[in-house]
Amino acid sequence: MTDRSPAAGKPIRTAITDEDGIDFAIIELFFFAYRDFTSDPDQILADYGFGRAHHRVLHFVNRRPGLTVAELLDVLKITKQSLARVLKQLIDTDHIVQLQGPRDRRQRELYPTAKGRALALALARPQSRRIRAALEDSGTTERTSIERFLEAMVNPELRAQINIVPAQTSGKKNGDH
Amino acid sequence: MTDRSPAAGKPIRTAITDEDGIDFAIIELFFFAYRDFTSDPDQILADYGFGRAHHRVLHFVNRRPGLTVAELLDVLKITKQSLARVLKQLIDTDHIVQLQGPRDRRQRELYPTAKGRALALALARPQSRRIRAALEDSGTTERTSIERFLEAMVNPELRAQINIVPAQTSGKKNGDH
DNA sequence: AAATTACGTCAACAGTACTGACATAATCCC
């Protein structure tokens, strides 16, 4: 293991360059930024025996109260089996409650409890703090410029999901199918 | 399961707001953006039986040829046991070679092979394309503004690692394929 | 010579994802 095996290719000693127009700088920054961004809530989650999956579920249930299981799966892009464990734990710990769908009784509308709302806020707080600091530190005058860039990074087909949220409109349940 | 259990908290029907100054919009966008950003190479990796961990190792070995195992662990912030499996596979498949450290023969300097270099480029290509498109779509005139924001999102202690890379990208804006 | 360092490896386990299969209740449609 110390040396190369007989048939191994020769080592390339030069660093990869941007010769091909590959934006390694931003690729790398995105990795570091996201890693640290998610590390903030990870600390808190550990105290609850939760993981990132719990955070994501909690986030979207708080953002779109009353969404159904199917809608949640569509937003998270995971399978129902994968969601099941995590959602069950959040329900068992009284962070989320399910209500039978009013129109379609097969559906389960998901709502946060006060406890779930509080945790979602606690998890988002350090992330928001980091974002605010980053905007200041980077001298970003227009917050929306970052927003626009991030949104443009999302697959076009999925951008619709993002805009579902009633930005400032609190108290009003919105377009559920 | 249909209804709330007896002691469950009451459902909150209002969407979480930005009232507390929490920047949910960017938090959410960051999640979607990173998810789609990583989904690009995931397709290619699947063909090799590799995962994201392989990609990250490959990326940094190409970016910093000759880095030691310890340095790689420090950049990735994972344990050596976690790195071992992934690194071994990349070495066995002749994407990476190890050379004994010249000064300290205990060390293993990691280098990409031509094969490893090619794969790293192939993985980065769609990501770079996405970034370039996002910069254009969002009307970002100054590429560096995004760079600065992302860098500011990284923990201060870790920013040093980012700037290790010799060749800088400053002048290059696009010209991608 | 002893201690430390760099790396490798074995074992066990956790969290999150996947596929496939099957069950139940509710709704839809002929």
Next chain:
DNA sequence: GGGATTATGTCAGTACTGTTGACGTAATTT
């Protein structure tokens, strides 16, 4: 009415990536 479909739940097995802890070896340091 009755069959098909839909929404959800659940069981079983598997993969990938991460963890901790322990131990071994070679090389370097003290």
